[in-house]
Amino acid sequence: MHGCRNERLLVKAIKIRGFAAEIGQMAAKRGNDSLRKFRLDNILENAYIAVMNQQNYVQINQRYSGLAETTCCLSCGGAINHAQPHKGEFCVDLGSGRGTDAVRMAEDVGELGQVVGIDIADGMIEKARATAQKLSVDNVRFEKAELESLPIENGVADLIISNCVLNHARSKAKVWEEIFRILKPGGRFVISDIYSLEPVPEEFKNDPEAVAECWAGADTREVYVQTIQKAGFASFDVLEESKPYAKGKVQVCSWTIAGVKPGKKKCCG
Numbered sequence: 001m002h003g004c005r006n007e008r009l010l011v012k013a014i015k016i017r018g019f020a021a022e023i024g025q026m027a028a029k030r031g032n033d034s035l036r037k038f039r040l041d042n043i044l045e046n047a048y049i050a051v052m053n054q055q056n057y058v059q060i061n062q063r064y065s066g067l068a069e070t071t072c073c074l075s076c077g078g079a080i081n082h083a084q085p086h087k088g089e090f091c092v093d094l095g096s097g098r099g100t101d102a103v104r105m106a107e108d109v110g111e112l113g114q115v116v117g118i119d120i121a122d123g124m125i126e127k128a129r130a131t132a133q134k135l136s137v138d139n140v141r142f143e144k145a146e147l148e149s150l151p152i153e154n155g156v157a158d159l160i161i162s163n164c165v166l167n168h169a170r171s172k173a174k175v176w177e178e179i180f181r182i183l184k185p186g187g188r189f190v191i192s193d194i195y196s197l198e199p200v201p202e203e204f205k206n207d208p209e210a211v212a213e214c215w216a217g218a219d220t221r222e223v224y225v226q227t228i229q230k231a232g233f234a235s236f237d238v239l240e241e242s243k244p245y246a247k248g249k250v251q252v253c254s255w256t257i258a259g260v261k262p263g264k265k266k267c268c269g
């Protein structure tokens with residue numbers, strides 16, 4: 001039953017994207033500015049992303065809610081070990097899972113600081129809230145949300161961490177725009193994730209189960225770098241990078257990267 005519905009949604013989504021691409025090409029060929037102004041292709045691309053996300057997130061919610069009470073390792077790098085949250089800072093963990101890293105940051109930033117963990121899986125949010133309560137850590141909160149639309153104001157975060165999460169997002173460009181948006185000027189990110197050695201074939205990229213398994217959503221290193229730069233981070237550091245290894249049906253590498261949002265005013269002196 002669900003399978004049929006998902007297939008119908010998938011067909012619709014692919015048609016929408018095809019339609020969007022045609023309109024974009026038509027507009028470009030004719031130099032049709034009025035058509036461009038409407039940004040119809042963008043609207044349709046967003047509709048495509050929304051339909052695809054709906055499917056992906058059902059799978060992600062299912063998979064990770066099921067893993068919430070297990071102890072299996074879900075990380076792919078040491079972002080938290082490089083993060084160095086300072087007293088009083090406002091920190092965000094994207095895809096906070098069972099909440100371990102967010103709680104650790106909450107302890108580091110102290111009672112004047114605050115931490116928000118974002119996750120899409122109900123089971124993970126429940127588990128993380130229970131852990132914080134058990135440890136009496138009350139300067140951390142966990143919110144169910146998608147990485148592409150963070151429930152956080154502009155320019156408030158000092159530090160964003162994430163571990164093995166961004167590869168799941170259908171629109172990495174939107175996620176990186178969100179990271180840039182919520183960071184303060186001078187705010188920093190430390191992110192562990194994977195990239196693929198070769199572009200992941202469309203059949204896997206469009207398979208919500210394979211995406212939820214933490215490999216089919218991966219971008220290549222080149223695309224990853226371009227996405228970060230387009231969002232406004234001119235450069236970033238690579239803190240850790242693994243050798244290639246097999247994951248699902250592809251070869252991937254894990255890496256931990258760190259960068260700073262430009263624009264912090266220099267102190268006079």
Ligand SMILES: C[S@@+](CC[C@H](N)C(=O)[O-])C[C@H]1O[C@@H](n2cnc3c(N)ncnc32)[C@H](O)[C@@H]1O
Binds near residue numbers: 146163168
């Ligand atoms: C591989 S686990 C990593 C969890 C945690 N960061 C850790 O290192 O243990 C990925 C987590 O990201 C969440 N997630 C995946 N895609 C997401 C999205 N688009 N928006 C919000 N959370 C997402 C999943 O629900 C899951 O809890």
